[in-house]
Amino acid sequence: MSNVIVAGADEHGLGEELEEAGATVTRIPDVVSASTLEDAGVHDADVLVLTDTAEATAIPIAKELNPDIRAVAYAEGSLPESMAAIADISVDPRLMAPDVVAEELLGEGEEL
Template sequence: MSDTPTAIVAGPDLYDLGDALKAEGVAVSRITDIVSTETLENAGIAEAALLVFTDTAEATGIPVAKENYPDVRVVVYADESLPEFVKGQADLAVDPALLDASIVAEELVGSL
């Protein structure tokens, strides 16, 4: 396993959190399709420290990820609220209107 932390960004990433994480030294892979066990595995979930959702429509992927990889830190960085059924499974939810992607990335990397 590499010393470089890894993150998966699932969704359109309209606020460029993936790029902000890269600027902090994180290796980033992306899921642009539906989040499923297969797309998570193809993106490298087994090695990922962070799984970032930028679209709450993909929130059903949160329990899929947590069930198979309970140690991955799930972060939601989206304008919309999380559905009730997954609120307790996300480790952190941030509204992009409140915190810039560069600040979120810096804090996330600092907590790894």
């Protein structure tokens, strides 16, 4: 089972799809910081999903706290260039439905 942190409003319901697919999901609905990531269990998390590109600074923080975490942006718009270089993948919800992304993130389909 995967431990996933979903940070942001999650307007497209990726968190729910991940839960339905068997992941343990912890949510950070507010500003993402080192302390909120630690409270959410970043040290044991497999995936960090950002649903708001304004929270992109969470990516290097999460990677510093857990170098093995997979950082995924699932949001409309682009990540800042410096954050895009650190993120493992960025997916626009207008191009890929949340159920498909959940399956891919949890290893049930071809890798994204």
